[in-house]
Amino acid sequence: MQGQNQQQAYDRGITIFSPDGRLYQVEYAREAVKRGTASIGIRTKDGVVLAVDKRIRSPLMERSSVEKIHKADDHIGIASAGHVADARQLIDFARRQAQVNQLRYGEPVGVETLTKEITDYIQQYTQVGGARPFGVALIIAGIANGEPRLYETDPSGTPYEWKALAVGADRSDIRDYLEEHYDEEMDLDAGVDLALAALASANDDELTPEGIGVAVIDVETERFRELTDEEKADHLADADLLPAEGEAEGTDETDEPEDEE
Numbered sequence: 001m002q003g004q005n006q007q008q009a010y011d012r013g014i015t016i017f018s019p020d021g022r023l024y025q026v027e028y029a030r031e032a033v034k035r036g037t038a039s040i041g042i043r044t045k046d047g048v049v050l051a052v053d054k055r056i057r058s059p060l061m062e063r064s065s066v067e068k069i070h071k072a073d074d075h076i077g078i079a080s081a082g083h084v085a086d087a088r089q090l091i092d093f094a095r096r097q098a099q100v101n102q103l104r105y106g107e108p109v110g111v112e113t114l115t116k117e118i119t120d121y122i123q124q125y126t127q128v129g130g131a132r133p134f135g136v137a138l139i140i141a142g143i144a145n146g147e148p149r150l151y152e153t154d155p156s157g158t159p160y161e162w163k164a165l166a167v168g169a170d171r172s173d174i175r176d177y178l179e180e181h182y183d184e185e186m187d188l189d190a191g192v193d194l195a196l197a198a199l200a201s202a203n204d205d206e207l208t209p210e211g212i213g214v215a216v217i218d219v220e221t222e223r224f225r226e227l228t229d230e231e232k233a234d235h236l237a238d239a240d241l242l243p244a245e246g247e248a249e250g251t252d253e254t255d256e257p258e259d260e261e
Contacts, residue, residue, distance in 0.1 A: 015129050025133055026126055029082075029155035032135030036081035038168040039068060040198055041139040043150040044191035045184070047218035048141035050079040051195035053168075053203065055211040069213045073098040075108055075143050075222045077215045081168030082136030082155075090138060090153075094118055111142035111149040115159045123157025137167040143222040164194075170202035177201045188218055192227070192235055206243040209233040 014025040037053040052068040070078045070087075072094045080087035097117050101109035118138065125131050138153040152160045152167060164182045166174035177198045186194065192214060200207050209232040217224050227235075236242045 013129075014125075014132060015127055023126060023156075026156050029133040029135045030137075033082040033137040033155065033167060034169060034171065036083070036136075036168040037068070038166055038170055038174060038199060038202060039079040039081045039139055040164075040166045040174060040178075040195045041079060041141050041150050041152075041162065042164045042178070042182070042191045042195050043141075043148045043162070044186050044188050045148075046188040046220075047143065047191070047216055048077075048148045048150055049188065049191040049195050050077050050139060050141055050213075050215045051192070051199055052079050052081075052213040053199055053211070054213045063210060069215045069226065071215075071224045072114065072140070073108060073142070074224060075217060076111055076114060077141050077217055077224045079139040079141075079167075079213075079215075080136055083134075086134040086136040087138070090118060090122070090134060090136065093121055094140075111140060111144045111151065112159075112161075114142075115140050115151040115153065119153050119157045119159045121157075122153060122155065126155075126157055139165065139167060141217060142224075143217055143219055146219060146222075148217075148219060166198065173202055174198045188216055189235075192216065193239055196232075196235055196241060197239055200239075200241045205241060207236055207241050208243060209236060 011024045014023065017023060037055065039052045042049040050069055054066045054068050056063060056066060068080055070091045072078050072091065078091060078094060094114060097114060098109045122134050125133050133155045135155065137155065140151040142149055150162050152162060152165055163184065164178040181194055196207060199212065209229040212232060214227040214232055215224060
């Protein structure tokens with residue numbers, strides 16, 4: 001009985017390490033990320049790609065209200081997985097930091113600099129009593145000094161740089177797919193195709209333009225741009241990933257909590 005009480009104390013206190021050096025609340029935050037739908041980032045020689053699963057849970061829901069890809073600055077995009085409200089707070093923080101950097105130094109913020117500012121902010125919530133960690137992981141993609149950069153933020157406040165990664169549901173399966181098919185010399189279009197194929201590998205090899213989001217930032221323009229439904233449909237058709245005609249779209253049932261994506 002005493003052991004159970006001690007376990008509960010470690011479980012509830014974000015500022016208390018367990019005897020084996022774990023912060024249980026941070027681990028619970030990672031579990032919240034796993035319950036969100038998948039987001040993928042891919043770095044190519046010509047730019048970076050963000051692709052997300054944003055399936056509409058009901059035909060009554062407005063598509064525009066489901067946001068998983070965000071523009072942080074002209075040259076930086078962010079994709080999220082986990083609690084929507086937490087993601088919005090971090091996106092707003094990232095946008096403010098990008099504006100502060102522009103006003104203070106007269107130049108766009110660096111991708112690595114912005115990532116570390118976000119993770120520093122996240123880390124504060126892993127050591128403050130009366131607060132909880134952010135239950136969201138972000139993929140931060142952008143161009144810095146003509147080079148594509150791709151980062152992940154963890155609920156612990158740790159930044160990681162990747163060539164290709166996935167966060168959210170089915171992360172392990174999608175990462176295995178990316179490890180098998182990723183090529184550092186691929187161009188931007190090939191990166192989009194790989195991202196969609198990896199996303200489809202966890203969705204019965206079928207996607208709809210309305211059920212996904214795709215954004216690219218190319219080295220030449222250094223501008224964030226979201227693909228239109230027509231562009232997404234063309235990529236899906238070329239890869240034979242569109243569902244057969246007559247199948248219901250966007251009405252799948254799930255036990256995923258409403259405040260996660």
